[in-house]
Amino acid sequence: MAYTFQVTIDSHSPHSLADWWADALGWEVEPSDEAFIRRMIEEGHAREDDTTLHNGTLVWKAGAGIRHPEGLERAPRVLFQFVPEAKAVKNRVHLDVRTGDDDPRTVVERLIAKGATRLHEGNQGPFAWTTLADPQGNELCVSH
Template sequence: MAYTFQVTFDSADPHALADWWADALGWEVEPSDEPFIRGLIEAGHVTEDDTTTHRGALVWKAGAAIRHPDGLEGAPRVLFQLVLDPKTVKNRVHLDVSTGSEDPRALVERLIAKGAKHLHEGSQGPYTWTTLADPQGNELCVAH
């Protein structure tokens, strides 16, 4: 049997990081279901402390997710979950972003302008890539 999966990032500010990655990848932030959240609060299943407001919407404090515009058929869901411990070491897993026929340098420049940090350039044979860190320090590579 084959399994599906989502990729999960620990984050000190999951909603801001979901916004950043959605913009970086051209994906969509999953919308909040405010009536559902309010119903759970009214029923006593959760409290207001389990929520926050992001861009004027009531959202779960614990996290936010993004998905490909084509849905889960396009790519796995990416979840950003609230973890207050700071990142202290290099990620053991990271995303490699392929720009296809588009110029990868344009994406690298755009991401740096939006808060990414340039870490280094790499190459192996005919393949080259740029390693960046997102605004919270998670590594990613943009493939050339």
């Protein structure tokens, strides 16, 4: 049997990082179901302190997800989950962002303008990439 998966990224500010990555990838942040959250609190399945406001919307404090605009059939969901500690060491897993027809240098400069940090340039044979860190320090590579 083949399994599906989602990619989960630890974050001290999951909703802000989900916004950044959705913009970086051209994906969508999953909408919050405020009515469902309020019902869970009213029924005693959740507490008010399990929630927070993000851009004026009631959301679960524990995390935020993003999806490819064509749905989960196109690409796995990415979940940004709250952890209290900051990132301390290099990621053992990272996302490789492939730019398709877009110029990767232009994409890199756009991401840097939005808070990414350039870490280094790499190449192997005909392949080249730029390694960046997102605003919370998680590594990613940008290439064709």
